[in-house]
Amino acid sequence: xxxxxxxxxxxxxxxxxxxxxxxxxxxxxxxxxxxxxxxxxxxxxxxxxxxxxxxxxxxxxxxxxxxxxxxxxxxxxxxxxxxxxxxxxxxxxxxxxxxxxxxxxxxxxxxxxxxxxxxxxxxxxxxxxxxxxxxxxxxxxxxxxxxxxxxxxxxxxxxxxxxxxxxxxxxxxxxxxxxxxxxxxxxxxxxxxxxxxxxxxxxxxxxxxxxxxxxxxxxxxxxxxxxxxxxxxxxxxxxxxxxxxxxxxxxxxxxxxxxxxxxxxxx
Numbered sequence: 001x002x003x004x005x006x007x008x009x010x011x012x013x014x015x016x017x018x019x020x021x022x023x024x025x026x027x028x029x030x031x032x033x034x035x036x037x038x039x040x041x042x043x044x045x046x047x048x049x050x051x052x053x054x055x056x057x058x059x060x061x062x063x064x065x066x067x068x069x070x071x072x073x074x075x076x077x078x079x080x081x082x083x084x085x086x087x088x089x090x091x092x093x094x095x096x097x098x099x100x101x102x103x104x105x106x107x108x109x110x111x112x113x114x115x116x117x118x119x120x121x122x123x124x125x126x127x128x129x130x131x132x133x134x135x136x137x138x139x140x141x142x143x144x145x146x147x148x149x150x151x152x153x154x155x156x157x158x159x160x161x162x163x164x165x166x167x168x169x170x171x172x173x174x175x176x177x178x179x180x181x182x183x184x185x186x187x188x189x190x191x192x193x194x195x196x197x198x199x200x201x202x203x204x205x206x207x208x209x210x211x212x213x214x215x216x217x218x219x220x221x222x223x224x225x226x227x228x229x230x231x232x233x234x235x236x237x238x239x240x241x242x243x244x245x246x247x248x249x250x251x252x253x254x255x256x257x258x259x260x261x262x263x264x265x266x267x
Contacts, residue, residue, distance in 0.1 A: 003027060003028060003029045003053060004027075004028050004029070004084065005029045005056075005075070005080050005083050005084070006028040006030050006031070006084035006086065006134075007030075007033070007071070007082045007084070007085050007086065007119075007123070008023070008030060008031070008086040008088060009034070009119070010034055010138075011032035011034050011040065011043065012036045012040055013039065014187070014213045015088055015213045015216050015217050016032075016034070017043055017213070018214045018216070018217035019136070019217045019221070021047060021050075021214075021217075024047045024050075024051040024053050024055075025051055028053065028083070029053045029056070029080070030047060030055050031058065031071075031075055031080070032044055032055065033058040033071050034060075035059065035061050036059075037059045040059060044056075044057050056074070056080070058074045062110065062111045062115040063110050063111050064110075065110060065114075067115065068115050068118045068122065069122075071119075072122055072123070081126050082123040082126070083127065083130070083133060083134065084133070084134035084136075084224075085119055085133075085135045086135075087116035087137045087161075088136075089111060089115070089116075091108075091111070091112075093108055093154070094150065094151060095150060095151070096150055105153060108157075109157065112153075113157045113160055113161075116161065120168065123135075124168075124172075124177065127175070127177045128172070128176075128177060130176075132176045132177070133172075133175075133178070134178050134224045135165075135168065135177065135179045135180070136223075137161040137164065137165045137180070137182070138161075138220070139158040139181045139183045140155070140158040140183055141184060141232065141240060142155040143155055143159040143160075143161060143162045143183060144159075144162065144183055144232070144241045145240065145241070145244040145252070146244070146249065146252040146256050147256070148256040148257075161181055162181045162183065164181075165180060165181035165229060165230070166230070169227070169229040170229075178224050178225065178226075180220065180223045180227070180231055181229065181230050182220035182231050183230060183237070183241070184216040184219075184232075184233055185210075185211070185233075185236070185237040186210045187210065187211055187212070187216050188210055188211070188213060211237075215233060215234075216233050219234075
């Protein structure tokens with residue numbers, strides 16, 4: 001095939017779907033993976049008809065350890081290789097660490113940490129060999145600021161994606177492979193609906209803190225094309241990330257302790 005292929009995880013809605021449309025608009029064929037077959041098929045048809053590119057779908061649950069291999073084997077069976085990887089799949093577990101059974105934490109870590117790392121490790125050799133590649137790890141503003149009580153592992157995994165992206169960016173400066181961590185703040189998507197925190201988040205976060213999924217994905221695409229290791233979309237989020245670097249840790253933790261409950265619906 002003459003066109004390059006972009007693989008998007010968590011592609012059925014929100015930032016993932018927006019990324020799929022953006023890469024297709026720039027001439028990429030797209031491979032879409034998520035758990036909801038009907039949503040994937042609908043998006044694949046929309047993109048194929050709108051942009052005239054090839055679309056492939058692979059229904060998969062990244063909580064299953066064999067999912068990354070199965071996704072890539074499906075693409076190989078179609079004679080395709082991955083030129084751009086958008087590690088977008090993710091979700092949140094509300095509540096404290098001990099309020100959630102370990103099995104749920106283990107599945108969360110598989111989706112948020114192990115799967116994106118494995119996918120990057122498996123597709124990177126081909127990218128390096130072809131002297132072209134794009135990897136976007138969708139992290140979060142939460143990965144750039146101190147942790148807060150509740151949703152204990154979310155910020156931790158996002159911080160991991162930021163650091164891993166920075167390292168891969170440095171390792172591949174001479175290979176033609178661009179690696180970026182996208183760190184959005186509050187984004188209009190299904191994220192807060194899935195973990196049933198929409199009402200309290202909407203009450204705690206003012207409208208000026210929110211961005212649309214299309215805006216976030218567009219910023220991520222521009223960042224990886226420019227080979228910027230970190231992208232924080234939106235002026236308010238940039239300001240928060242900048243302040244977080246300057247404030248002493250004990251002050252920052254005190255601030256998170258006082259303001260965190262606003263976003264968990266506890267005040």
